[in-house]
Amino acid sequence: MISPGRVSAIASNTFREAVRNRVLYALLFFGVLLIGVGIVVSSLSYVEGDRILQSVGLSSLRLFGAAIAIFVGVGLIHKEVDRRTIYTILSKPVSRTEFLLGKYLGLLVTIWLQVAIMAAAFVVVSLATGAPLDGGHAAAIGLAGIELAVVVAVATLFSSFTTPMLASLFTAGFYVVGHVTRDLRELGAASESAWVQQGTWLLHRALPDLESFNLTVQAIHQLEIRPDQVLLPLLYGVLTIGVLMAAASVIFERRDFR
Amino acid sequence: MTETVKGNDPGERGAQPEEVIRVEGLAKDFRPGFGLVRKRVLHGITFSVRRGEVFGFVGPNGAGKTTTLKVLMGLIHPQEGRATILGHDIRESAFRRHIGFLPENPYFYDYLTGREFLDFYARVSGVTKADRPARIERLLDDVGLTHAGSERLRGYSKGMLQRIGIAQAIVHDPEIVFLDEPMSGLDPIGRKEIRDLILRLNAEGKTIFMNTHILSDVEMVCHRVAILVKGRIRWVGGAADFREADGGGADVVLSRVPPDIVAAMEDAFGTGFRGQGDRIEVRVPEKRLPDLLRLSLDGGAEVVSVTPHRQSLESLFVDTVHDAEALDPTAVEESR
Ligand SMILES: Nc1ncnc2c1ncn2[C@@H]1O[C@H](COP(=O)(O)OP(=O)(O)O)[C@@H](O)[C@H]1O
Numbered sequence: 282m283i284s285p286g287r288v289s290a291i292a293s294n295t296f297r298e299a300v301r302n303r304v305l306y307a308l309l310f311f312g313v314l315l316i317g318v319g320i321v322v323s324s325l326s327y328v329e330g331d332r333i334l335q336s337v338g339l340s341s342l343r344l345f346g347a348a349i350a351i352f353v354g355v356g357l358i359h360k361e362v363d364r365r366t367i368y369t370i371l372s373k374p375v376s377r378t379e380f381l382l383g384k385y386l387g388l389l390v391t392i393w394l395q396v397a398i399m400a401a402a403f404v405v406v407s408l409a410t411g412a413p414l415d416g417g418h419a420a421a422i423g424l425a426g427i428e429l430a431v432v433v434a435v436a437t438l439f440s441s442f443t444t445p446m447l448a449s450l451f452t453a454g455f456y457v458v459g460h461v462t463r464d465l466r467e468l469g470a471a472s473e474s475a476w477v478q479q480g481t482w483l484l485h486r487a488l489p490d491l492e493s494f495n496l497t498v499q500a501i502h503q504l505e506i507r508p509d510q511v512l513l514p515l516l517y518g519v520l521t522i523g524v525l526m527a528a529a530s531v532i533f534e535r536r537d538f539r
Numbered sequence: 540m541t542e543t544v545k546g547n548d549p550g551e552r553g554a555q556p557e558e559v560i561r562v563e564g565l566a567k568d569f570r571p572g573f574g575l576v577r578k579r580v581l582h583g584i585t586f587s588v589r590r591g592e593v594f595g596f597v598g599p600n601g602a603g604k605t606t607t608l609k610v611l612m613g614l615i616h617p618q619e620g621r622a623t624i625l626g627h628d629i630r631e632s633a634f635r636r637h638i639g640f641l642p643e644n645p646y647f648y649d650y651l652t653g654r655e656f657l658d659f660y661a662r663v664s665g666v667t668k669a670d671r672p673a674r675i676e677r678l679l680d681d682v683g684l685t686h687a688g689s690e691r692l693r694g695y696s697k698g699m700l701q702r703i704g705i706a707q708a709i710v711h712d713p714e715i716v717f718l719d720e721p722m723s724g725l726d727p728i729g730r731k732e733i734r735d736l737i738l739r740l741n742a743e744g745k746t747i748f749m750n751t752h753i754l755s756d757v758e759m760v761c762h763r764v765a766i767l768v769k770g771r772i773r774w775v776g777g778a779a780d781f782r783e784a785d786g787g788g789a790d791v792v793l794s795r796v797p798p799d800i801v802a803a804m805e806d807a808f809g810t811g812f813r814g815q816g817d818r819i820e821v822r823v824p825e826k827r828l829p830d831l832l833r834l835s836l837d838g839g840a841e842v843v844s845v846t847p848h849r850q851s852l853e854s855l856f857v858d859t860v861h862d863a864e865a866l867d868p869t870a871v872e873e874s875r
């Protein structure tokens with residue numbers, strides 16, 4: 282039985298530790314800076330100034346959110362093992378799955394807080410320049426949050442068994458690949474070779490497609506966003522996180538802490 | 540260092556003391572590095588710990604004490620054998636509400652204050668929100684850290700950390716407390732504080748399992764001892780057993796012994812007889828001490844001293860380690 286009390290105790294301690302990390306503030310600073318710089322960039326262009334501004338803003342939010350998840354996230358479990366704080370925690374009636382879940386949620390709350398700060402910066406900049414703001418932007422930012430929840434789960438999975446260095450490389454690799462598999466598949470489909478066609482199709486199917494969480498284009502062009510364009514990625518994200526965390530838990534259960 | 544063991548004596552409780560920890564044939568291999576080479580560090584060890592005792596798990600560095608404790612805490616998985624604590628398989632986690640653990644050279648979240656630290660461990664141990672504040676204040680008082688409760692652990696001394704570490708281990712009032720080298724690295728005062736704390740916990744009825752290589756501490760607090768050498772248990776016994784391992788004899792020093800008495804003594808106590816003339820040392824078993832003293836005093840000799848002589852844990856330990864090495868020079872072997 283997973284106890285919400287124990288998981289939340291670990292999550293809140295994880296949050297406390299994560300927000301002490303200076304890397305987080307450096308990344309947040311540059312994220313907010315880039316969102317602000319959008320004003321300058323958009324003012325240089327007479328056409329589509331608002332769109333450039335918001336495109337830069339939403340992309341910065343997604344990219345720096347992922348960077349924080351990767352660089353702050355991968356160290357957290359390792360640190361507990363390395364400093365042996367995990368010994369006392371696991372000697373309590375805390376299962377390894379609860380520990381992992383607490384770490385995940387603590388980190389997720391940290392990242393979402395950063396997203397909220399960057400979203401606030403985005404809103405301020407949009408209002409200041411008179412760029413339009415509507416539900417589409419909210420949906421785009423919401424799904425960016427879901428995408429980051431997936432990235433945090435990936436970071437947790439990798440750091441459940443490898444060093445922070447490798448975990449950050451793997452997670453960053455996963456992030457990049459997760460954004461190109463759709464393009465690769467489209468390129469592959471146009472290929473003459475059946476091998477390439479099937480290979481790229483499989484790659485796209487097997488790895489989470491992070492582009493499905495990207496509503497930037499719809500938001501900045503004020504295109505209509507149907508409910509299923511939000512709900513399906515949401516469901517997809519939750520399922521993906523479930524699978525990733527279950528795998529992390531199986532790996533973590535088997536580990537020796539020495 | 541002949542202070543007797545304080546606290547409650549589980550031996551006098553009843554016929555069959557309950558075994559709260561049972562370890563059967565536990566074996567553990569480590570893979571140093573990335574290769575396929577395995578090093579066996581525990582060779583099928585078997586022992587048990589009874590309710591209410593202070594159990595000393597003693598051995599030289601590298602014997603496998605910490606490894607054994609990590610297996611019991613579910614931190615590493617054994618290759619062979621099984622172990623139960625309070626009747627539960629160690630792979631379970633719910634029963635851990637009844638045990639507490641202080642690791643070797645612990646590191647704690649140094650950005651937390653003493654109170655926040657204990658609150659965190661109380662939460663993960665399932666202490667209810669209503670009980671926590673009072674419980675934490677009592678614990679701080681018990682380990683003498685009330686004054687430092689609002690200070691961050693970063694500012695704690697090694698002795699204070701060790702005490703808050705014990706507080707963390709007992710925050711949920713467990714039945715068994717596991718301590719890995721609780722006194723190493725402390726100054727004499729720090730060691731005494733920990734020792735007193737252990738005795739106090741034991742007097743409250745808690746079973747204590749303690750890893751250590753500091754023998755004087757073992758003699759002062761443990762009821763029973765197991766000696767582990769190179770991953771094998773070489774000796775298990777009560778503290779009384781090693782104190783009186785050779786009959787509780789004595790060394791008697793005599794002077795001005797008349798020659799005829801010397802001859803009589805040589806006959807009677809031949810092997811334990813040393814020296815001549817003005818100063819003679821006789822080693823006798825406890826049973827024969829009155830005979831020797833009567834013979835000496837009746838014969839007109841002077842008794843300079845009578846030193847009860849006990850086999851110390853130290854000599855037992857040294858002998859055991861030596862024997863083990865002589866028997867088995869490759870106790871830590873490479874296998875597979
Ligand atoms: N993480 C590890 N990897 C490989 N070997 C280890 C590891 N930890 C301990 N060992 C080896 O296991 C043996 C027992 O170590 P340990 O249980 O720490 O001994 P003790 O606590 O009695 O000093 C030692 O030979 C040590 O070198």
Ligand SMILES: [Mg+2]
Pocket residue numbers: 601604605606643720
């Ligand atoms: Mg050790």
